Amino acid sequence: MSDISISQSFDIVRSVGNLERLSTARHNLGYYRCVANTVKYRTNATNIQLLFSIIETAVAKVVLRHPALCCGIINEDKDDPAFIQLESIDLSSCIKYYKPDPELTEEDGIVRVLEYQHRQLWPNLDSQPGWKVIIIPTKRLPGEKSPAFDAVFAFHHALADGLSGLVFHRSMLEALNESSLCSELSNHILKVPRPIELAPAVEQAVNFQISWIFFFKAIWNEFRPRWLFPDSAPPFTGAICLLDPIERYESRVKVIAIPSNLVESILAACREQKATVTGFLHGLILTSLATHVPEAASFSSVTPYSLRHLTGLSLNEGMGTQLSALSLKHSPEVLSRIRSAHTPRELMGEIWDIARSFRKDMAAELAGLPNDNLIGMLPYVSSIHQMFQGRLGKPRSDTYEVSNIGTINNAVPGAKWRIDRTIFSQSGMGTGPSMSFNVASVAGGPLTISVTWLDGDSDSKLVELITKDLSYALRCIGEGKEITIGL
Numbered sequence: 426m427s428d429i430s431i432s433q434s435f436d437i438v439r440s441v442g443n444l445e446r447l448s449t450a451r452h453n454l455g456y457y458r459c460v461a462n463t464v465k466y467r468t469n470a471t472n473i474q475l476l477f478s479i480i481e482t483a484v485a486k487v488v489l490r491h492p493a494l495c496c497g498i499i500n501e502d503k504d505d506p507a508f509i510q511l512e513s514i515d516l517s518s519c520i521k522y523y524k525p526d527p528e529l530t531e532e533d534g535i536v537r538v539l540e541y542q543h544r545q546l547w548p549n550l551d552s553q554p555g556w557k558v559i560i561i562p563t564k565r566l567p568g569e570k571s572p573a574f575d576a577v578f579a580f581h582h583a584l585a586d587g588l589s590g591l592v593f594h595r596s597m598l599e600a601l602n603e604s605s606l607c608s609e610l611s612n613h614i615l616k617v618p619r620p621i622e623l624a625p626a627v628e629q630a631v632n633f634q635i636s637w638i639f640f641f642k643a644i645w646n647e648f649r650p651r652w653l654f655p656d657s658a659p660p661f662t663g664a665i666c667l668l669d670p671i672e673r674y675e676s677r678v679k680v681i682a683i684p685s686n687l688v689e690s691i692l693a694a695c696r697e698q699k700a701t702v703t704g705f706l707h708g709l710i711l712t713s714l715a716t717h718v719p720e721a722a723s724f725s726s727v728t729p730y731s732l733r734h735l736t737g738l739s740l741n742e743g744m745g746t747q748l749s750a751l752s753l754k755h756s757p758e759v760l761s762r763i764r765s766a767h768t769p770r771e772l773m774g775e776i777w778d779i780a781r782s783f784r785k786d787m788a789a790e791l792a793g794l795p796n797d798n799l800i801g802m803l804p805y806v807s808s809i810h811q812m813f814q815g816r817l818g819k820p821r822s823d824t825y826e827v828s829n830i831g832t833i834n835n836a837v838p839g840a841k842w843r844i845d846r847t848i849f850s851q852s853g854m855g856t857g858p859s860m861s862f863n864v865a866s867v868a869g870g871p872l873t874i875s876v877t878w879l880d881g882d883s884d885s886k887l888v889e890l891i892t893k894d895l896s897y898a899l900r901c902i903g904e905g906k907e908i909t910i911g912l
Contacts, residue, residue, distance in 0.1 A: 437507045439623055441506040442628055443628050449583045450809040453501040455674065458544065459582075461543065461849075461851065462578050464575065468572060484600075486596075487593060489615070491596065496555075497554060501550065510617065511554060513614050520557075520560065536679070540678050544674050585745065590830065590849065591830055591833045593744070624747070627736055634795060636796070640802070660721070661721035662858070665818060665819060669881060670882050675880035676880075677853065677885070678850055679889075681876070681899070682871055685869060694902050703827055705777075708783075710726075711763065714891065715763040715764055717891065725753065725824050728827050730790070751786065753786060763911070829864035835867045852879075859879075860877070861877045863875045863876075894910050
């Protein structure tokens, strides 16, 4: 059967866009597998009956509200992947219940679920959706009658981005607080209405303009013979891209949780220093890296940002993959100043300088849109699969990623259910940054940072040291104490 006749046997919604093809290709190759947003739901009501049925009905309402959740994908292994409409969705295969190990702490139980899910590929995408909801009941304390549970929303990155995970949970909170039934749901089977319409591919919504200078610079950076034209101070980026860690795919997760009372102090410190939380995290991560990798001449970071302000996709309602990223090289001069700091005051001065510099760099990046952005280079890539395969055996482009999806509101006044905590996480990146710091928070509540990596791409001991430094430093700022990393 020809590819044309195969495609004609499906109800195609639209072709996968250029940016989305980065995710379909990486998933098909097994290089990157899953994004997840985990939320703890809690209620003060004590008369909640048939909780599993309530959850299934709520998920069904969310799916019907967001067309991206009603899609499958075909032709991931080819250059013409497409989103297809599914006729129905068996929620019994999409909603899974995980019984926590009584020997594990609540956080360790969640980490175990996330590590498992981040290692999984999405099978049968021509007949099943690329998402899953995993329910983890919260252990009740003695005398506690009101239920709580964690809901892990895990999804294929071509369908949605990190902000879409917050959109899912906003819709889920609303659905839990509604008492109505879902007429399209019967015996766990959800009938998908026809037709559905996805948000347009980002390159269809935005006219990316590429200058000749930017074009040739991008080509040169990608293909120049580095043995002949090496970097003057190549960044430390962990292990080179190898197939063995990808084939084993031991995706790892650590979680840092900062309580709400400390979050307010951290936000106040950032405002006082005219910095963002994301920039502050860059300063802390670079300080830790400079301390624990003393031989490194430089580091390179990448920071995703949303394009929804250009595409018009709603921040609160829209699902899709609409983002780009800012890449920065952190020079030997910056690292030298960090390593030369002799007092906590000097060290904090360098950290805040990095944070403010990041804010300026991000502002300049956003002001330049939609001109000279790498998304505009994607039409010139003949094969996305070959592009990623060509990275094997070569150094990574970036040391680490910081991805901050922001804040979710925790409650609706007078409603039964509220949100206590959220965790944003993603798979290790086989050919991407060697580690990722994924940030999310609840309004008026805790801030969490998941640290994710692939075994073999990063030294686990180094990740452990950076995670400890980051947790320690954030708590120091929250408590008004001095930071002494590396001193």
